Amino acid sequence: MELVIILLALGLLMFIAYRGFSVIIFAPVCALFAVLLTNPDYVLPFYSNVFMGKMVEYIKLYFPIFLLGAIFGKVVEMSGLARSIATTLIQLVGRKRAMLVIVLLCAILTYSGVSLVVVAFAVYPFAANLFRQSNIPKRLIPGTIALGSFTFTMDALPGSPQVQNVIPTTFFKTNLYAAPTLGIIGAIFIFTVGMLYLDSRRKKAEKAGEGYDSFGTITEEEIKIDLDVKESVGRKIFAFVPVVLVGVLNKVLTTVIPKWYPNGFDFSKIGLTTFPNIETAQVVGIWSVEIALLAGIFATILYNRKPVLTNFKVGMNVGIGGALLAIMNSATEYGFGAVISNLPGFAIARDGISKAFENPLLNGAVTTNVLSAISGSASAGIAISLGIMSKTYIELANQFDIPLEVMHRVISMASGGMDTLPHNGAVITLLAITGLTHKQSYRDIFAITIIKTIAAFFVIGVYMVTGIV
Numbered sequence: 001m002e003l004v005i006i007l008l009a010l011g012l013l014m015f016i017a018y019r020g021f022s023v024i025i026f027a028p029v030c031a032l033f034a035v036l037l038t039n040p041d042y043v044l045p046f047y048s049n050v051f052m053g054k055m056v057e058y059i060k061l062y063f064p065i066f067l068l069g070a071i072f073g074k075v076v077e078m079s080g081l082a083r084s085i086a087t088t089l090i091q092l093v094g095r096k097r098a099m100l101v102i103v104l105l106c107a108i109l110t111y112s113g114v115s116l117v118v119v120a121f122a123v124y125p126f127a128a129n130l131f132r133q134s135n136i137p138k139r140l141i142p143g144t145i146a147l148g149s150f151t152f153t154m155d156a157l158p159g160s161p162q163v164q165n166v167i168p169t170t171f172f173k174t175n176l177y178a179a180p181t182l183g184i185i186g187a188i189f190i191f192t193v194g195m196l197y198l199d200s201r202r203k204k205a206e207k208a209g210e211g212y213d214s215f216g217t218i219t220e221e222e223i224k225i226d227l228d229v230k231e232s233v234g235r236k237i238f239a240f241v242p243v244v245l246v247g248v249l250n251k252v253l254t255t256v257i258p259k260w261y262p263n264g265f266d267f268s269k270i271g272l273t274t275f276p277n278i279e280t281a282q283v284v285g286i287w288s289v290e291i292a293l294l295a296g297i298f299a300t301i302l303y304n305r306k307p308v309l310t311n312f313k314v315g316m317n318v319g320i321g322g323a324l325l326a327i328m329n330s331a332t333e334y335g336f337g338a339v340i341s342n343l344p345g346f347a348i349a350r351d352g353i354s355k356a357f358e359n360p361l362l363n364g365a366v367t368t369n370v371l372s373a374i375s376g377s378a379s380a381g382i383a384i385s386l387g388i389m390s391k392t393y394i395e396l397a398n399q400f401d402i403p404l405e406v407m408h409r410v411i412s413m414a415s416g417g418m419d420t421l422p423h424n425g426a427v428i429t430l431l432a433i434t435g436l437t438h439k440q441s442y443r444d445i446f447a448i449t450i451i452k453t454i455a456a457f458f459v460i461g462v463y464m465v466t467g468i469v
Helices: 002-018 023-038 040-078 081-093 098-111 116-134 138-149 152-156 163-172 180-207 233-239 241-260 280-303 305-310 312-341 344-356 360-375 378-399 404-415 425-434 438-466
Strands: none
Touching (some): 002 023, 002 312, 002 344, 023 312, 040 081, 040 116, 040 305, 040 312, 040 378, 081 098, 081 116, 098 152, 098 180, 098 241, 116 425, 138 180, 138 425, 138 438, 152 180, 152 404, 163 280, 163 378, 163 404, 180 404, 241 280, 280 305, 312 360, 312 425, 360 438, 378 404, 404 438
8 A cells, every 4th residue: 555655646746747737836745645645644744854855955966057057058049059050960961850950959968068958948949940841740859859858968978967977976976977888888779779769750750641730739930040051160160169168178177176175175174163074076076067067158158259148138037047947847856756765655666676686787777767757857866766775786886896887877877767757847848848748749758768768778788798887
């Protein structure tokens, strides 16, 4: 019965999200509904100390990354840098390969540190124009953006500055480039299988005579973008400088920051005894991303400062609003997952997973996937999973002689597996941006979700067979 209560709360939250209601409101409602069914006396303490406590903890750690990622994305959009990269990709790949262009554009922006939700806002106008020109059904846009944004560049490719790749560094004391070969293998798997799936969907729609505006998918006037803007070769190359700068600086800082603070930082030495000491290994991933994103923002402004400065106030307000929405979606889902993971039913599920999967890689992948599915958030799922199990995973990894960087990569990839269920905040936002519904487009997002989930276990298999790191 205790396990049924958890499944009931999860099912209720998924249903509410599928109907289009905000998880910011209903995540605590569904979590406390599960607590009520378990023991009514627990409701108020669980709300104030578990749900709110964990939500605030998540915001404290990761809000700067969400904020800077959102601002970076808005500056990329206002400066015309996104359009410049898009037109370059069109010339290289070809206008007829609209899906590949959009996946690559999303991948470049995501890997450079632009927030996932902001990528959807920035890329959708290009996707709508390209899909219309190629007469590809609009309902395939969300799945295409999901493949480029929510998968291989989010947590598989080494060096990704997305928070799903940052969180494990604070537990395993690894860096963002953990298990680079395994990550690249996983990324190639996801990209290849994902593109084959999307192309099969496009061909099937074409065979059925379905075009861009079939079946009532056009809900409002869409932005028309000129994709034939002529730019010099130098200008096109310079457009890639900010995104490359973020990646390079991120890598450099992961090496340099530990030299700046070799022994961490002791606040008591400067008379501030109420603040805990900082261990460098736990924050280097976060600090390096934050500084790299700041550098990316300034470099993008230099790329084309006039439109950015002209629209700075409005643009920053929009970017900050997007960051607040994204962090609150993830933080409330983290709070929901934290409540569920502290109920008796979850202990039953956790013990069952531990008995079924003694290998820490399999255990970590399954547990993280389950928690990401429950919370509807990759970042929340991985934070809860490692918050509960990181010490156990470290002990088991040493016992099985598994490098912690492999644990990092596998668990990071697993977090982005079943996280994109209907109640996921990024999915809800993506569908809202495109003007589509779960009924029209979620099938393709779910297919990408399955591919991403399989990829985590594929990487485990590669490591167990070859020992590649």
